Amino acid sequence: MSTVPVPDVPISAVERTTGLSKDTLRIWERRYGFPRPRRDAQGERRYPSDQVHKLQLIRRLLDRGLRPGQLVGAPLEELIARAAAEDAPAPAAAEDASPFETTLRLLGACDEAGLRAHLFLLLQRLGLQRFVLEFAAPMNARVGEAWSRGQLSISQEHLYSEQMQHQLRHWLGAIPPGIGQPTVLLTTLPGELHQLGLLMAHTCLGLEGARCVSLGLQTPAWDIVEAARQHGAQVVGLSFSAALRKKNALEMLQDLRARLPEAIEIWAGGALWDPLRRSILGVTFVPRLDALPRIVAEYRARAGVGTAAHG
Amino acid sequence: MSTVPVPDVPISAVERTTGLSKDTLRIWERRYGFPRPRRDAQGERRYPSDQVHKLQLIRRLLDRGLRPGQLVGAPLEELIARAAAEDAPAPAAAEDASPFETTLRLLGACDEAGLRAHLFLLLQRLGLQRFVLEFAAPMNARVGEAWSRGQLSISQEHLYSEQMQHQLRHWLGAIPPGIGQPTVLLTTLPGELHQLGLLMAHTCLGLEGARCVSLGLQTPAWDIVEAARQHGAQVVGLSFSAALRKKNALEMLQDLRARLPEAIEIWAGGALWDPLRRSILGVTFVPRLDALPRIVAEYRARAGVGTAAHG
DNA sequence: TCGACATATTTGTCCTAGACAAAAATTGAC
DNA sequence: GTCAATTTTTGTCTAGGACAAATATGTCGA
Numbered sequence: 194m195s196t197v198p199v200p201d202v203p204i205s206a207v208e209r210t211t212g213l214s215k216d217t218l219r220i221w222e223r224r225y226g227f228p229r230p231r232r233d234a235q236g237e238r239r240y241p242s243d244q245v246h247k248l249q250l251i252r253r254l255l256d257r258g259l260r261p262g263q264l265v266g267a268p269l270e271e272l273i274a275r276a277a278a279e280d281a282p283a284p285a286a287a288e289d290a291s292p293f294e295t296t297l298r299l300l301g302a303c304d305e306a307g308l309r310a311h312l313f314l315l316l317q318r319l320g321l322q323r324f325v326l327e328f329a330a331p332m333n334a335r336v337g338e339a340w341s342r343g344q345l346s347i348s349q350e351h352l353y354s355e356q357m358q359h360q361l362r363h364w365l366g367a368i369p370p371g372i373g374q375p376t377v378l379l380t381t382l383p384g385e386l387h388q389l390g391l392l393m394a395h396t397c398l399g400l401e402g403a404r405c406v407s408l409g410l411q412t413p414a415w416d417i418v419e420a421a422r423q424h425g426a427q428v429v430g431l432s433f434s435a436a437l438r439k440k441n442a443l444e445m446l447q448d449l450r451a452r453l454p455e456a457i458e459i460w461a462g463g464a465l466w467d468p469l470r471r472s473i474l475g476v477t478f479v480p481r482l483d484a485l486p487r488i489v490a491e492y493r494a495r496a497g498v499g500t501a502a503h504g
Numbered sequence: 505m506s507t508v509p510v511p512d513v514p515i516s517a518v519e520r521t522t523g524l525s526k527d528t529l530r531i532w533e534r535r536y537g538f539p540r541p542r543r544d545a546q547g548e549r550r551y552p553s554d555q556v557h558k559l560q561l562i563r564r565l566l567d568r569g570l571r572p573g574q575l576v577g578a579p580l581e582e583l584i585a586r587a588a589a590e591d592a593p594a595p596a597a598a599e600d601a602s603p604f605e606t607t608l609r610l611l612g613a614c615d616e617a618g619l620r621a622h623l624f625l626l627l628q629r630l631g632l633q634r635f636v637l638e639f640a641a642p643m644n645a646r647v648g649e650a651w652s653r654g655q656l657s658i659s660q661e662h663l664y665s666e667q668m669q670h671q672l673r674h675w676l677g678a679i680p681p682g683i684g685q686p687t688v689l690l691t692t693l694p695g696e697l698h699q700l701g702l703l704m705a706h707t708c709l710g711l712e713g714a715r716c717v718s719l720g721l722q723t724p725a726w727d728i729v730e731a732a733r734q735h736g737a738q739v740v741g742l743s744f745s746a747a748l749r750k751k752n753a754l755e756m757l758q759d760l761r762a763r764l765p766e767a768i769e770i771w772a773g774g775a776l777w778d779p780l781r782r783s784i785l786g787v788t789f790v791p792r793l794d795a796l797p798r799i800v801a802e803y804r805a806r807a808g809v810g811t812a813a814h815g
Numbered sequence: 816t817c818g819a820c821a822t823a824t825t826t827g828t829c830c831t832a833g834a835c836a837a838a839a840a841t842t843g844a845c
Numbered sequence: 846g847t848c849a850a851t852t853t854t855t856g857t858c859t860a861g862g863a864c865a866a867a868t869a870t871g872t873c874g875a
Contacts, residue, residue: 206755209694210724216857235864237829262854303734305717306681348731351691351719358720362673370617380662383520386722406616408662409669411697413521415557420659423614444517527828546835548858573825
């Protein structure tokens with residue numbers, strides 16, 4: 194219990210905490226009658242915290258594929274029931290002792306030290322490549338599911354991402370700085386917030402002997418073009434997560450393809466690509482991480498270059 | 505030269521790449537006559553790329569403290585002249601061989617391998633603590649300056665951040681997982697995009713023997729409260745960069761303070777705090793990283809606990 | 816010359832309410 | 846069942862007006 198009362202929040206704060214745009218919040222109010230914020234002295238919207246919580250719950254359900262029309266107007270109890278209903282099916286399956294289940298259990302318990310040790314041992318046991326391909330990639334999907342199902346909180350998902358990043362970056366530093374072919378410039382387009390996909394791709398490409406230069410998240414298209422030139426990259430590697438809006442992602446990708454010299458390839462991987470794969474010429478889609486070795490090999494055959502040792 | 509013409513971009517894309525809100529873009533157009541986008545078949549704004557570039561230049565000048573009224577209406581040449589005028593004073597000073605100058609030179613040359621080696625050697629020479637306090641902290645400021653002065657591109661700044669992150673995370677993994685006092689939950693508020701500050705704080709606290717749990721970037725206030733409870737944190741450590749809007753930052757911080765149990769302290773550090781330091785009760789401001797040892801010591805004295813060994 | 820205070824200007828965010836296209840769901844034909 | 850055509854749903858965009866917070870300018874006194 195805090196002594197200071199939690200004040201009703203303005204629309205900008207709700208946009209921040211729920212990820213719903215101001216426009217969306219206003220039009221839901223107009224169409225569905227919810228949320229129904231109070232107004233301050235200037236007539237501006239002030240959202241009570243219970244409405245914000247309900248909006249966050251709605252957001253989670255939306256991410257699971259439900260539609261606003263059925264959710265936004267519904268009473269809170271129904272939302273909670275729906276959330277519970279979707280929680281039921283999955284957790285029944287699978288062996289409890291698998292690395293996946295263990296990870297989820299440690300996350301659920303917020304056991305940071307245990308998680309760190311678990312990931313470390315797993316990496317040592319599998320080796321870096323198998324750790325990434327056979328554990329990290331499916332584990333990411335599991336964590337994402339568990340989060341959207343409400344079984345993990347945002348902070349627990351963050352904890353997972355942070356620990357996994359530590360492991361990957363630690364061992365990534367041990368890969369000899371590439372002098373091989375091709376030179377891949379790794380980054381994401383603006384708006385993308387998920388680092389893990391990029392880091393895993395970096396690891397896989399590094400293990401294939403490619404020379405990787407990573408710019409981290411959110412590089413604007415124009416700067417990608419500049420950087421590709423400056424680093425002498427033959428390939429631009431992009432990572433996408435489900436969080437990126439489809440429409441925006443497509444536009445940005447087309448834009449980048451148009452600005453980048455044709456000789457430089459674009460390899461795009463990550464989530465959310467089923468409807469988009471066909472639509473852009475000159476972009477190689479990486480369906481899964483374990484396709485990267487093949488794609489690198491094909492590139493080398495096409496470009497007439499060998500591995501690091503021969504290039 | 506690309507065969508596909510670069511398409512004019514919609515307002516949402518301009519918002520993303522320039523950081524100027526849609527409202528701002530529209531009102532500048534109304535007030536200053538710039539930008540002046542074309543309209544598509546539906547009457548929606550389509551910004552040509554040269555206008556977007558000019559907007560990015562304006563944005564950079566705004567960050568240096570100039571005001572929109574003098575910039576937005578001005579012709580491109582004047583903006584470039586102004587940018588050049590502000591570039592003049594700084595680069596004259598300082599020894600060329602200092603680690604700072606060397607880093608900037610390597611960045612300017614986009615020499616990733618050289619940068620990596622330089623940082624590695626520097627870290628080994630100084631040790632982790634001095635590397636963070638005496639090199640990384642001032643270097644960050646230098647890179648930020650150089651960027652806002654237009655001497656470094658976005659991609660070069662990203663490269664710096666990425667390499668520095670590698671070094672810090674690599675050696676952070678070597679610090680024994682803390683069992684000491686206090687337990688600090690490290691994260692940033694939503695909207696924050698800069699990781700380095702958080703990582704440096706993590707390193708400093710780890711070296712003081714505190715038990716650190718990092719959630720990475722952008723944890724909503726409510727989830728911070730939850731996570732602090734679950735991890736048994738005595739302190740929530742927050743990192744702020746200059747990019748975060750002042751008003752939003754203040755509001756979010758007040759909100760968090762109100763929701764968090766009084767027994768849990770908030771330590772806030774980073775840029776942009778001069779005007780805000782006094783305004784929030786119950787928040788300890790960390791003026792610079794090298795103040796952390798003192799703050800930790802004071803905490804221990806106050807709480808009547810020793811270091812890790814005694815706690 | 817400098818600081819403190821009152822006034823004026825600048826500037827970003829919020830408001831309303833209407834329009835429309837892309838995405839999703841539904842219907843119909845085969 | 847599968848594919849195409851239609852309807853509904855849904856988010857983003859538009860316009861100009863309003864206002865308060867941030868910043869600049871002017872005035873006074875030390």
